[in-house]
Amino acid sequence: MQTSQQQSEFIDRRGFVQTAGLLSVAGMTGQSVFNAQAAEGRKDAEDSASKLIVHGKFPMNAEPHLSDLVESWLTPVEHFYIRSHAPVPKIDVKKFRLSIEGLVDKPFEISLDELAQEFKQASTIATMCCAGNRRIEHHHVKPVKGVLWKEGPLGNAKWGGVKLSDLLKKAGLRENAKHVWFEGSDIMRRGSVTYPFGASIPIEKALLDTDSTPGALVVTHMNDKPLEPDHGYPLRTVVPGYIGARSVKWLGKIVVSDRPSPNHYVATAYKLVEDGDDLEWAEKGPIYRLPINSAICTPSHDATVKAGTVRVTGYALPPGRAATTIAKVEISTNGGRSWIKAKLTSPAREYCWQLWSAEVSATAATKQLIVRATDSNGKTQPQRVDWNAKGYMFNAWHSVGVNVKS
Amino acid sequence: MQTSQQQSEFIDRRGFVQTAGLLSVAGMTGQSVFNAQAAEGRKDAEDSASKLIVHGKFPMNAEPHLSDLVESWLTPVEHFYIRSHAPVPKIDVKKFRLSIEGLVDKPFEISLDELAQEFKQASTIATMCCAGNRRIEHHHVKPVKGVLWKEGPLGNAKWGGVKLSDLLKKAGLRENAKHVWFEGSDIMRRGSVTYPFGASIPIEKALLDTDSTPGALVVTHMNDKPLEPDHGYPLRTVVPGYIGARSVKWLGKIVVSDRPSPNHYVATAYKLVEDGDDLEWAEKGPIYRLPINSAICTPSHDATVKAGTVRVTGYALPPGRAATTIAKVEISTNGGRSWIKAKLTSPAREYCWQLWSAEVSATAATKQLIVRATDSNGKTQPQRVDWNAKGYMFNAWHSVGVNVKS
Numbered sequence: 001m002q003t004s005q006q007q008s009e010f011i012d013r014r015g016f017v018q019t020a021g022l023l024s025v026a027g028m029t030g031q032s033v034f035n036a037q038a039a040e041g042r043k044d045a046e047d048s049a050s051k052l053i054v055h056g057k058f059p060m061n062a063e064p065h066l067s068d069l070v071e072s073w074l075t076p077v078e079h080f081y082i083r084s085h086a087p088v089p090k091i092d093v094k095k096f097r098l099s100i101e102g103l104v105d106k107p108f109e110i111s112l113d114e115l116a117q118e119f120k121q122a123s124t125i126a127t128m129c130c131a132g133n134r135r136i137e138h139h140h141v142k143p144v145k146g147v148l149w150k151e152g153p154l155g156n157a158k159w160g161g162v163k164l165s166d167l168l169k170k171a172g173l174r175e176n177a178k179h180v181w182f183e184g185s186d187i188m189r190r191g192s193v194t195y196p197f198g199a200s201i202p203i204e205k206a207l208l209d210t211d212s213t214p215g216a217l218v219v220t221h222m223n224d225k226p227l228e229p230d231h232g233y234p235l236r237t238v239v240p241g242y243i244g245a246r247s248v249k250w251l252g253k254i255v256v257s258d259r260p261s262p263n264h265y266v267a268t269a270y271k272l273v274e275d276g277d278d279l280e281w282a283e284k285g286p287i288y289r290l291p292i293n294s295a296i297c298t299p300s301h302d303a304t305v306k307a308g309t310v311r312v313t314g315y316a317l318p319p320g321r322a323a324t325t326i327a328k329v330e331i332s333t334n335g336g337r338s339w340i341k342a343k344l345t346s347p348a349r350e351y352c353w354q355l356w357s358a359e360v361s362a363t364a365a366t367k368q369l370i371v372r373a374t375d376s377n378g379k380t381q382p383q384r385v386d387w388n389a390k391g392y393m394f395n396a397w398h399s400v401g402v403n404v405k406s
Numbered sequence: 407m408q409t410s411q412q413q414s415e416f417i418d419r420r421g422f423v424q425t426a427g428l429l430s431v432a433g434m435t436g437q438s439v440f441n442a443q444a445a446e447g448r449k450d451a452e453d454s455a456s457k458l459i460v461h462g463k464f465p466m467n468a469e470p471h472l473s474d475l476v477e478s479w480l481t482p483v484e485h486f487y488i489r490s491h492a493p494v495p496k497i498d499v500k501k502f503r504l505s506i507e508g509l510v511d512k513p514f515e516i517s518l519d520e521l522a523q524e525f526k527q528a529s530t531i532a533t534m535c536c537a538g539n540r541r542i543e544h545h546h547v548k549p550v551k552g553v554l555w556k557e558g559p560l561g562n563a564k565w566g567g568v569k570l571s572d573l574l575k576k577a578g579l580r581e582n583a584k585h586v587w588f589e590g591s592d593i594m595r596r597g598s599v600t601y602p603f604g605a606s607i608p609i610e611k612a613l614l615d616t617d618s619t620p621g622a623l624v625v626t627h628m629n630d631k632p633l634e635p636d637h638g639y640p641l642r643t644v645v646p647g648y649i650g651a652r653s654v655k656w657l658g659k660i661v662v663s664d665r666p667s668p669n670h671y672v673a674t675a676y677k678l679v680e681d682g683d684d685l686e687w688a689e690k691g692p693i694y695r696l697p698i699n700s701a702i703c704t705p706s707h708d709a710t711v712k713a714g715t716v717r718v719t720g721y722a723l724p725p726g727r728a729a730t731t732i733a734k735v736e737i738s739t740n741g742g743r744s745w746i747k748a749k750l751t752s753p754a755r756e757y758c759w760q761l762w763s764a765e766v767s768a769t770a771a772t773k774q775l776i777v778r779a780t781d782s783n784g785k786t787q788p789q790r791v792d793w794n795a796k797g798y799m800f801n802a803w804h805s806v807g808v809n810v811k812s
Contacts, residue, residue: 278610282584282610282611283691283694
C-alpha cells in the first residue's frame with residue numbers, strides 16, 4: 001500500500017513549476033528538470049481531479065462525470081480519466097533514454113531529443129478505454145476487486161509522437177520476433193518485491209499501419225500538448241483499439257520477444273477468469289481488443305425528467321477491430337421491446353468512440369432508458385455478459401433509471 | 407492431401423491380425439508387431455465406421471448416429487467418434503519409448519512394459535469431446551472450414567493408464583515448469599513441411615489430482631481394453647474437461663516448458679477467432695476447457711412423431727471445470743417461452759456427460775423441440791453464441807424440428 005509519506009515525494013515545492021512549464025517534450029534541452037514536470041503534473045492532476053470522480057489518490061485513479069465526458073468528441077485532459085497502478089515516477093528527462101532491445105539486430109538507446117529529431121512525427125486520434133470500464137456493473141452481480149469504475153474511464157484524444165513500427169524498423173526485427181513488450185518506469189511494490197508496470201502486443205499489431213491509424217505510437221503529446229505526468233510524461237505507448245493497460249505510461253523500455261511479456265499485467269492480470277484459481281489464470285490468454293460498448297451519459301442515473309420529449313446523450317465505442325465503426329445506436333424506453341435510432345453526432349473513425357443523441361418520449365410509465373450499439377460488421381452489444389472475477393470488459397446494454405414527472 | 411496410395415500403407419495383409427489380437431498393451435512382450443496392431447485397428451475402424459457417419463477416411467473422421475450415442479453412459483468404442491489429423495502412424499511397440507524431457511531434473515525414456523510395471527495404474531471416466539462438436543451449426547450461420555461435425559463427436563469412456571503427474575514427479579519438475587507439451591507420433595504434411603500433432607496443458611492441470619479425477623492420464627486402455635489404433639494405440643493422453651485436441655493420440659514425447667507448445671495446433675489452431683487474420687490469431691490464447699453443452703439425440707432432426715406424449719432423450723455435458731456437474735436439463739416445445747425439466751438418467755460426475763430423458767406433450771402446433779442445460783454453478787447454456795472462423799465451441803440451445811401427426 002502507498003502511504004502519504006510516499007506520496008509526499010511527488011508533491012514538490014512550487015519553485016520548479018515555472019521551469020517545467022516552459023518545456024516542451026519535442027524540444028527539451030538544457031536545464032535539469034528532475035521531477036519538475038512530475039511535480040507540476042501532480043498539481044495539475046489535483047486540479048483536474050477537482051473535475052473528476054476520484055477513486056483513489058495513491059496512486060491516482062479518477063474518472064470524469066458523464067455530463068462532462070459527453071461534451072466533446074476530443075476529450076480535454078481535465079475530463080480524461082486517470083488510471084495508475086503506482087505513483088507517478090520521477091524521471092530526469094535530460095538523462096532519460098528509451099531502450100529498444102531483445103530480438104533485434106541493432107538494439108539502441110535514444111534520448112527524447114533524438115527521438116523527436118531522428119524519427120518522423122506521427123499522430124492519430126484514438127479512444128483510450130480501461131478494461132475495467134463499467135466494472136461496477138459486474139460488482140453489482142457479484143463483488144469484484146479493483147477500482148469500481150463506472151462508465152467514465154475512457155476518453156478520446158489526439159496522440160502525437162512517433163510510430164512504434166519506425167523504431168522497430170531501425171532496430172531491425174529478427175525472424176522470430178513475435179511480441180513487443182513495453183516496460184514502464186513506474187514501480188509496483190508487493191511486500192519486498194518491486195516490478196514495473198508492463199504490457200505486450202503481438203508484432204502484427206506493432207507493425208500495422210493503415211491509412212488512418214498506425215498500429216501503435218510512442219507518444220509524447222496528447223491533444224497537441226506534452227503529456228501530463230499522470231498520462232505518462234515524458235513518453236508512453238498508445239495502442240489504438242486495445243484495452244488501456246496495453247498503452248504503457250512512463251515508457252522506459254521496449255523489448256522484442258518470441259512470446260508475450262511475463263510481466264504480471266500480461267501473465268497474471270487482465271484476463272477474463274471466472275474461478276480465479278491458478279489453473280484458470282494459466283489457461284487464459286491476455287486480453288487485447290476492446291469490445292463494442294455504449295453508455296447513456298445524460299440524463300444521469302435516477303434523474304428526474306419531465307414527461308414528454310427527453311433528450312438522451314451518450315457515447316458508443318466500436319470494438320478494437322480495424323476498419324470498424326459504429327453503425328447504429330438505439331434507445332429503448334420499454335425494456336428492449338422496441339428501439340429508437342439515435343443520431344450520431346461526431347465523426348466515424350476506427351478505434352474512436354462516437355457521440356450520439358436521441359429524443360425519446362417519456363411517460364409516467366417510463367422507468368428506464370436503455371442503449372445498445374451495433375458496429376459496421378452488424379454486431380450488436382449483448383444484452384447480458386458473463387461475470388468475471390476481475391470485472392473486465394463489461395459491455396452489456398447500458399441503462400439508467402429515470403423518474404418521470406408530469 | 408492424403409492419397410489412396412498413402413492410405414494403402416495402413417491396410418496391411420490380414421496375416422498379422424491373429425498375432426496382433428493376442429497382444430495386450432500392459433503386458434506386451436516378444437514378437438515384432440510392427441504396424442500389426444495398426445493394421446488390425448484400421449480394419450476395426452473400418453468395421454466401426456460402418457456404425458459411424460464417416461466425414462473422411464484419409465485421415466479417418468467419423469461420428470456416431472445420435473440414436474446409438476445415447477444408448478449408454480459409457481460409450482462403446484464402436485460408437486465412439488474418431489478424430490484424426492493424419493493417418494494412424496506405424497509404431498513398433500517393441501522398440502517404442504515414451505520420452506519425458508524439457509524443464510526436468512532427470513529426463514528419461516520408458517518402454518511400454520516399464521510404464522506398466524514401474525508406475526501405479528490409474529483410471530478415470532471422462533467424456534472426450536471435439537472442440538468442433540456442432541460445427542455444422544456455425545456453418546449454417548456462415549461457412550467455416552473443417553470437418554462439418556454434427557452433435558456426435560463426443561463419447562464417455564473409462565480411461566486406464568498412469569497419472570501424468572506420476573511421470574512428471576519421477577522426472578522432477580524444475581521451478582520454471584509452467585506448461586506440459588504432448589507430441590504425437592503421427593505426421594502432418596503441408597507441402598514439403600512435416601510436423602507431429604501436438605498440444606500442451608498448464609502445469610496446474612497436469613498436476614491436479616482430485617478424489618475422483620486425475621488432472622491428466624497417460625492412457626493405454628479404453629473401456630478396459632487396449633486402445634485401438636484409431637484411438638491412439640499404444641499410448642495417448644486424456645485430459646478430462648479439455649477439448650479433445652489436448653488429449654494427444656499416439657503419444658511419443660512429453661516436454662516440460664515455461665510456455666505453451668509452439669505446435670501448430672496450440673499456437674495457430676484451436677482458438678476462437680472472428681476475422682481469421684494473423685493479428686487475431688496472435689491475440690488469442692489457446693482454448694482448453696469444454697463449454698457446457700447439450701443436445702437432443704432422439705427424436706432425430708425433422709422426425710415425424712405422433713401427437714400426444716413424445717419421449718425425448720439426449721446428453722448434457724458440464725463445462726470442463728472441477729467439481730462441476732449438470733444440475734438441470736430443460737425442454738421447450740414453444741420456442742423457449744416455457745420449459746419442462748428432463749430426468750437425468752445417468753451418474754453425475756465432473757468432466758462426464760449425463761444422459762437425460764423427458765416426456766413432452768406435442769400437438770400439431772409443435773414445430774420444434776429445444777434443450778438447454780444448467781450446471782451445478784447455476785450457469786445455463788446461452789441461447790445464441792458468436793460465430794467464429796473455425797467453428798469451435800458451439801454450445802447454444804440445441805433444437806430439432808419435428809412434424810407432429812395426429
